[in-house]
Amino acid sequence: MASPTPKEFAIPVDLLKSFQHEVRFVPQLPHNNGYIIFDMDMLISVLRRADPKASAALADNMEALKKAQANLVIMQKAE
Amino acid sequence: MDTVQKPSGDPPFLRNVGLFLTYHCQASCAHCIVRAGPDRHEEVNLDDARDWIRQIASYRNHYVYVLSLTGGEPFSNLTMLREVMELAVECKLLVSVVTNGFWATKRHTAKKLLESLPKICFISISTDQYHQKYVPFERVKNAVWAARECGIPYYISVVTENESDPDYQQLNSELVQITAPGAVRTGITFPLGRAAEATAQLKYKTSSVPPKEACQAASSPCIFPDARVYGCIGPLIDLRYDHPLLLGNLRDSSISEIFDRAETSVALHALRLWGPNRLISLLRDSGLGVHVPKSYIEGSVCNACYSLLSDARVRGWLRDLEQDADFRKKVAYGRLFYLSESGMLELGGA
Numbered sequence: 001m002a003s004p005t006p007k008e009f010a011i012p013v014d015l016l017k018s019f020q021h022e023v024r025f026v027p028q029l030p031h032n033n034g035y036i037i038f039d040m041d042m043l044i045s046v047l048r049r050a051d052p053k054a055s056a057a058l059a060d061n062m063e064a065l066k067k068a069q070a071n072l073v074i075m076q077k078a079e
Numbered sequence: 080m081d082t083v084q085k086p087s088g089d090p091p092f093l094r095n096v097g098l099f100l101t102y103h104c105q106a107s108c109a110h111c112i113v114r115a116g117p118d119r120h121e122e123v124n125l126d127d128a129r130d131w132i133r134q135i136a137s138y139r140n141h142y143v144y145v146l147s148l149t150g151g152e153p154f155s156n157l158t159m160l161r162e163v164m165e166l167a168v169e170c171k172l173l174v175s176v177v178t179n180g181f182w183a184t185k186r187h188t189a190k191k192l193l194e195s196l197p198k199i200c201f202i203s204i205s206t207d208q209y210h211q212k213y214v215p216f217e218r219v220k221n222a223v224w225a226a227r228e229c230g231i232p233y234y235i236s237v238v239t240e241n242e243s244d245p246d247y248q249q250l251n252s253e254l255v256q257i258t259a260p261g262a263v264r265t266g267i268t269f270p271l272g273r274a275a276e277a278t279a280q281l282k283y284k285t286s287s288v289p290p291k292e293a294c295q296a297a298s299s300p301c302i303f304p305d306a307r308v309y310g311c312i313g314p315l316i317d318l319r320y321d322h323p324l325l326l327g328n329l330r331d332s333s334i335s336e337i338f339d340r341a342e343t344s345v346a347l348h349a350l351r352l353w354g355p356n357r358l359i360s361l362l363r364d365s366g367l368g369v370h371v372p373k374s375y376i377e378g379s380v381c382n383a384c385y386s387l388l389s390d391a392r393v394r395g396w397l398r399d400l401e402q403d404a405d406f407r408k409k410v411a412y413g414r415l416f417y418l419s420e421s422g423m424l425e426l427g428g429a
Contacts, residue, residue, distance in 0.1 A: 009424045011412045018409075019416040024353065025291040026089060027380070044232070 089351065089418055090298040093338055094144045095175075096135050097301030097312055098128065100159060101151040105181045106213030110238060112272035112314055115151040122156060123304040127329075128163050131302055134334035136170035145200070146172045147299070149312065154182045164197040175201035177236070180222035181214045189218075189225035199231050203264075206254075207237045208246045220257050238266045240282045242378070267379040269314040284377040289359050294350040294380050297324065300341065306330045308337050310347050313381035315388060322388045323347055323397050342422040345410050346397045352413045355383040358397070361406075362387075367396060 011019070044059045044066075099113075100123050107116030135143050146167045153160050153176050160176075167174045176199055183189035193199065204226070206219040219235070226233040235254055239247035242265065254263050268274055270283070296311035303309070309316050310324035318325075323346035327337035341347060349357060359371050370393050372386035387393050400406055411429030414420040423429055 009412075009415055009421050011416055012408075015409060015412045016416065019413060024417060025293060027292045027295055 089293065090295055092298050092348075092351070092418070092420055092422065093138075093142060093300070093341070095147055095299040096143050096145070097147045097149050097299060098123065098131065098163070099149055099151070099301055099303045099312075100128075100153045100163065101155055101304070103155040104150065104152040104179070105155070106152075106179055106210055108209035108213070108273070110207075110209045110240075110268040110272075110274045112269055112274070112317060113151070114273050119151070121304055122151070122159065123163075125159060125162060127304075127306065128159075129166055131329060131334065132163065132166050132170055132172070136167075136172055138334055138338055141171060144173055145175055147175045147177070147301075149177045149301070152179055152181065154178050161196060164199075168197045173198075173200040175199065175203070177203045177205065178222070179210050179214045180204045180206065180219045183218040183221035183225060186221045186224050189221045190228050193225050193229045193231065199229075202226050202231050202233045203236045204233055205236045205238075207239060207250060209238070209268075211250075216253065223257055234262055234264045236264050236266065238268045240268050241284050242267075243284070244282055267376060267382070269379070269382055269385065270376075271314045271317045271385070285374045286377050287374060289356045289372070289375050289383045290354065290378060290380045291356050292380050293352055293354045294384065296381065297347050297351050300326055300338070302329065308334075310341060310344075311381075314385040315381075318385070318388060320388075320391070320394065322394050323401075324350075324384075324388070339426060342426050345401045345403070345407050348410045348414055348423065349400075349406075350384060352410065352417060354380050355387050358387060359383070361400070362393065362396065365396065367392065370396075 044062055102113060102115050102119035102121045103117070104111075104115035104119070105117060107114075107118075132146065135146065148160065148163065164174050164176075174197065180189075182192055193202075202222075204219055204222050206214070206216065223233060223235065235258060237247070237250065237254070241247070247265075251263065251265075267283075294311070296313050299311065301309050301312040301316075303316070306329040308326045308329060310326050315322065315324045323344055326341045326344075326347075329337070332340075346358070362368065362371055370390050372383065375386070376382040388397075408429050411423040414423055
């Protein structure tokens with residue numbers, strides 16, 4: 001088995017190798033038919049609407065990071 | 080459509096759930112897959128909506144973050160919109176809304192309306208050559224202005240049959256005058272619903288090669304007024320047959336049962352991981368190449384998916400694929416590898 005992954009599930013080695021060599025394509029722009037996907041903009045909005053100064057500063061920082069092509073990653077600590 | 084290869088960037092599964100409020104709309108757009116219009120009055124029953132929103136909020140202890148209100152035109156029935164939004168906020172769900180902006184007759188009227196509603200965390204304003212026949216562009220501009228004034232992030236959602244269409248390009252050049260290009264999201268229409276009645280006039284670019292992209296729509300199910308729950312809000316909602324993205328009916332099952340089943344659906348997650356292209360390859364490998372669509376609309380994963388699932392033999396093959404232990408395992412671990420999702424493994428779906 002390969003190294004541990006979130007929730008203590010480990011990807012079997014044969015599958016891991018196949019995924020590592022696979023070419024996967026995702027659309028450049030998210031699907032927009034019908035409704036909106038929760039994304040960083042939405043999180044920024046939520047933080048801003050809380051209004052206190054600290055939230056606004058955090059939103060500004062996140063927005064700057066987004067402009068610099070950063071990704072928002074929320075991880076659960078492995079138990 | 081340009082594509083990029085990257086490890087993720089996919090929307091998370093089940094964090095966003097759509098609720099289709101009404102078939103009523105001021106516009107009866109030629110491309111509308113649900114055939115919404117001024118003569119349609121079917122809408123979600125408020126008691127049902129209340130029940131479903133409470134179930135959504137309590138599913139896996141607030142697993143769902145966002146309730147996306149769609150239609151039809153959700154602003155058609157403001158009383159219902161307000162009530163649904165208030166309940167969603169009370170249940171600690173974030174609310175996003177899709178609209179054509181018809182209500183934005185003047186800048187300050189639009190701002191006042193948005194301010195009077197419970198918190199909207201995101202708004203998508205639709206405008207394109209179809210909507211513009213019914214909703215003047217000025218109103219879209221007003222709606223964008225009001226959203227900005229109220230601090231509500233927005234997209235302008237545009238659909239076209241063909242990204243090289245001069246009308247579409249003209250509209251795009253007008254849109255960049257009022258907003259950043261990143262706030263304009265383009266989709267390809269489907270030759271379904273009302274558009275199916277005008278196929279001879281459609282201007283799609285077609286190809287014999289299926290689109291390569293993964294499906295991002297099937298991450299967010301949508302509930303319809305008649306209690307059907309679909310895995311996405313694409314053209315599959317037009318298919319009345321039993322198929323893998325018809326997740327269930329809330330008259331027979333609870334949200335929890337339907338969402339848990341969806342967590343372990345092989346076909347749904349194979350689409351999210353690899354798009355219809357992978358299913359098409361597998362179909363060919365299974366000797367069912369004759370059931371593979373002959374032509375695809377360029378840039379439309381949804382159209383490829385719809386064409387596949389329209390074939391009864393393919394639907395039967397997909398039912399068998401659900402029982403294929405090796406493929407199931409590949410999908411479950413593929414979700415872990417590409418999407419960092421362990422739901423299928425946790426629920427014993429592998």
